[in-house]
Amino acid sequence: MFSQGAVLQRDMPMHVWGWSTPGAQVTVGFDGAHATAKADAQGRWDATLPTHVAGGPYAMDIDDGSEHRVLRDMLVGDVWLCSGQSNMEFTMAEVRDASAEQAKANDSSIRHFKIPHTWSLQPRERLEGGAWVAASPSTVGGFSAVCWFFARDMKARTGVPQGLINSSWGGSSVEAWTDAHAGNVDVQALAATIKKDDAAEEAKLEQTRQHLARWPAQHGDALDAVGKPAWAAEKLDTSAWVDISVPAYWETVGYYGMDGVAWYRTEFTLSAAEAAQGVILGLGAIDDSDRSYVNGELIGETEKQWNKPRVYKVPASALHAGSNRIAVRVDDLGNGGGIHGDAAALYVRTANGTQRPLAGTWHFRTANVTLVPTPTRHLTPTLLYNGMIQPLLGYPLRGVVWYQGESNASAPHAMAYRKQFAAMIQAWRTAWTQPELPFFWVQLANFNSGSDTPEQSPWAELRESQSAVLSLPHTGQAVTIDVGNPDDIHPTDKQDVGHRLALAARRVVLGDNIVASGPEYRQWHVDGAKAVVTFSNEGAPLAVRGGGDVVGGFEIAGADGHYQHAQARIDGRNIVVSCAAVAHPIAVRYGWSDNPVDANLIDDNGLPASPFRTTASP
Structure with missing residues (x-):
């Protein structure tokens, strides 16, 4: 440092340290101040300069x-x-x-x-x-x-x-x-665990190497005569490709530790009438980026959205009666890769709403990939x-x-x-x-x-x-x-x-007399069929993002313990919460989800209230 x-x-x-020859006398000077230290048997010395x-x-x-x-x-x-x-x-x-x-x-x-x-x-x-x-x-x-x-x-x-x-x-x-x-x-036990994990890691990487050995190394996408991706073409000899289960991270189906670009292919059948009206193609979540083709035509692409289900419109001009081929180029930037997530998110939907599943066995081939060991040191x-x-x-x-x-x-x-x-x-x-x-x-x-x-x-x-x-x-x-x-x-x-x-x-740190956080839950009590929740908000009035006094994000539970969406409104420093389906509230919670989109309680500085839940019965 x-x-x-x-x-x-x-x-x-000012604590200053470093290393020198064992036994050396070290002098440190800074803006007219000086300190001395003697290096120990390992050569480390420590000196302390006055405050500045x-x-x-x-x-x-x-x-x-x-x-x-x-x-x-x-x-x-x-x-x-x-x-x-x-x-x-x-x-x-x-x-x-x-x-x-x-x-x-x-x-x-x-x-x-x-x-x-x-x-x-x-x-x-x-x-x-x-x-x-x-x-x-x-x-x-x-x-x-x-x-x-x-x-x-x-x-x-x-x-x-x-x-x-x-x-x-x-x-x-x-x-x-x-x-x-x-x-x-227990450090000794941890060392043994790390050694065991390293051996397991190497075994999984070796399996991937063996799977990749069936294909020559690629340094980019194979291109056709006019410079388009050859593996997106409607007609393609896939005899050198392998079967792969979709959806699944490719690390879980034989390609552990692999990052980079790989291709997936499958097909679906349409009648002439269905093809003439276009379809919606659901390709599930793709980690991380994709370019997706139907019959050689690019119909959609998404960059760096590993958890976002892909849904693309396929125009009639890209379709025909009979078999239609899907090709998906996947670019994995690290960690998990491939077409993954919910099987129900993979489908072909025709104009009349008929939905046909696409989950199952697809064809697969790698393009430009590398093997990256994924030890869990950062989690250990x-x-x-x-x-x-x-x-x-x-x-x-x-x-x-x-x-x-x-x-x-x-x-x-x-x-x-x-x-x-x-x-x-x-x-x-x-x-x-x-x-x-x-x-x-x-x-x-x-x-x-x-x-x-x-x-x-x-x-x-x-x-x-x-x-x-x-x-x-x-x-x-x-x-x-x-x-x-x-x-x-x-x-x-x-x-x-x-x-x-x-x-x-x-x-x-500085002792500034400022509002530094949004409303914080303090206590609650029952008033008939209503729950009255009190906040401490450092003097800033309660408010609603977007205006008004109707607050979203609150839920209330009765004796059965099941939470119901509740109506909530501001009443001074309190929020009054109620639900017609809950006559006798025993618990309240706010913003209680991974993505609490309805939670809109703030103070008048715009700082949001922190999610919370009460204990049963105040």
Whole structure:
């Protein structure tokens, strides 16, 4: 972390460390202050410089008697550790209005340090790599978008430099970021499990290699004489193709670890009358992108929508009586690939509404593919902590910004998360010897996970677990159920997310007297057949997104425990909830689904209410 362009934490003793020859006397100088340290038997030395106000640039001199280093362009300001999974890794290059946002990101006092993906069975002392990068239109594209927008707001409020340490890994679990002690991990048993898993991984990859050996290596799509994809043609010799079950991720049917481009083919039959009127083609969900053809004609394409069912209109001009051929080019960018999801989403629908299934056995052939091992290091307890957090311990922080939870949003993990997350926060505070280290996180955004039912919503349970951790002091949460993308687990609106995190940090860290969160459930009582729910909203009046006083997203349950959609309206600081089918309410819930589209309760600042459920009987 101590390198050219670094940002050091203001108003705290500056802990500086490194490695030299065992026994060497090391002197560290910074803006007129000096500290000395002696390297131990392993060569590590630790020195502490006095506190320093914000400012810079400064130089740090380090001398061990045989080597003299000068680290220049160092700033003193606020340092934030940004951690979590892919929505924290999500870069400015991918954000909404990316070009415009990057063009105005011209502030060299906001700096970003991306830690490479690193895992370790044992705690590591040194980082795998990384460098401090100052923000500019040409560099900010690689910054964490959430962290950038957070820092931009904090810089505007404080006027001091902002240092962003980005230690995140897409798809990671909370267990992976928790140390072995806090996570109750038996390291020896874990080592044996990893060895066993590696052997199983290699066996599955070898099976894929054998399946791919039947085809010559491709470096692109085969093209016909006029440059069109040859494998999309209506008439094609498919004797070299193989059968494959559809729908299914291709990793589950013999092509484990495969990324890249592959083709699927099947056919359907129409009468002359049906062909003359056109059809609707349902091709299910395709991971990640597709170009779909009927009789050699491109009838639809979708980019990077792994969980979105494809539904394409096929014009009469592309059809004829008898057999019609479908060809689908699938481009998998990572993880699962192929035509997957619900079998009912694969169909041909004629103009009169007749629907014929397409699920079953299709023909399959790979084009340009690679094998990518998919070990679960990012999900394995303690490994990311050891490799990507442990080496940071001692680097003073203003606070932590966290965006993670999607990987734990399944039963029964969502309920366990409240204890795991709280334990991780407390363990990090202990490890940093900062018992009041501020910690801010993003509550999961709205998303169609595919696992939501009227009885159970793992994403709602995970959100509840996140809210429960607010019982820890010096914490804050950004509610984002209104700014997600139901069809994409990686919503591009990171501006609102960063802004809401900054509101929480301003209130907790800086003591600003501002409204930092939307309405929060406090209590409820029964008034006849109505439930009256009271909110604490920091003085901001309750409101409805879009106006009026009719609130959506509420459900109410009677003695049978079954929730019914309810009518709800604002009454001062309360919401009055009722349902004609429930005479005696025993429980209320709000926004209780993975994608709570009807949940529209906000305050008059536009900040959304957090989902909640009551205990039975107030």
